[in-house]
Amino acid sequence: xxVLKGRALKAGDNVxxxxxxxxxxxxxxxxxxxxxxxxxxxxxxxxxxxxxEGDFLVGGNNFGLGSSREHAPIVIKMSGISAILTKSVARxxxxxxxxxxxxxxxxxxxxxxxxxxxxxxxxxxxxxxLTRDNEISLQKVPPFMLAxxxxxxxxxxxxxxxxxxxxxx
Numbered sequence: 001x002x003v004l005k006g007r008a009l010k011a012g013d014n015v016x017x018x019x020x021x022x023x024x025x026x027x028x029x030x031x032x033x034x035x036x037x038x039x040x041x042x043x044x045x046x047x048x049x050x051x052x053e054g055d056f057l058v059g060g061n062n063f064g065l066g067s068s069r070e071h072a073p074i075v076i077k078m079s080g081i082s083a084i085l086t087k088s089v090a091r092x093x094x095x096x097x098x099x100x101x102x103x104x105x106x107x108x109x110x111x112x113x114x115x116x117x118x119x120x121x122x123x124x125x126x127x128x129x130l131t132r133d134n135e136i137s138l139q140k141v142p143p144f145m146l147a148x149x150x151x152x153x154x155x156x157x158x159x160x161x162x163x164x165x166x167x168x169x
Contacts, residue, residue: 003121004082004103006054010114011043013060017093019043020064020072029071032078039075051079056118058109059086064093073097083120085109085127085138098145101153106139122146 011019019042021035028035040047040057057076063086064072073096076084083103097104105120107127112118116131120138127136141149151157158164 002123003119004054004056005117005119006056006082007052008056008058008085008112008114008116008118009040009044009047009051009081010058010109010112011040011060011063014062014065015043015059016066017064017069017072018066021069021075032071032074035071036075036078039079048079051081053080054082055080056120057081057084058112058114059084059089060109061087062090063088063104064090064097066090068092068096070096070100073100073102077102085112085118085120098148099154101149101151101156103141103149105141107136111136 020040022038022042025035025038037048063084072093077100081102083105084097085105085107087106087109089104089106094104103122111132111134112129113131116129119128119130122141125138125140127138129136148154148157151160
């Protein structure tokens with residue numbers, strides 16, 4: 001997971017969990033594959049038809065605000081998104097995403113356009129915009145959260161390590 005490559009799918013500021021999973025589809029929470037078809041529909045109307053495995057969801061300020069639905073990061077991950085890049089994020093969404101195994105990376109997203117090709121290096125803490133040939137610094141992810149992400153989320157991590165301990169590297 002250290003280096004990720006994909007295309008940017010850009011959303012705006014204040015993307016709430018209701019934008020990620022519109023409330024009118026709440027009845028599908030027990031059918032996640034069906035719910036994925038409607039992910040991000042209100043923020044990026046053609047998201048479901050455009051998203052490809054490895055893409056990045058790029059937000060502005062205040063990504064993930066609203067309720068603490070853990071289904072929101074789950075459907076983003078199930079859609080194929082490898083990481084979320086955003087200027088700022090709601091705290092509960094951030095932890096839910098890490099727990100589900102999807103990185104939320106804080107950086108200045110102003111210089112990332114829709115469809116830009118990106119390379120994210122989690123060790124170096126950089127985003128290289130291959131389309132614009134520039135580099136953006138990321139706020140580094142704490143090592144214990146990287147360890148959780150490397151295992152695919154909190155539950156796989158706890159199963160592997162028999163609890164919540166940070167393994168020696």
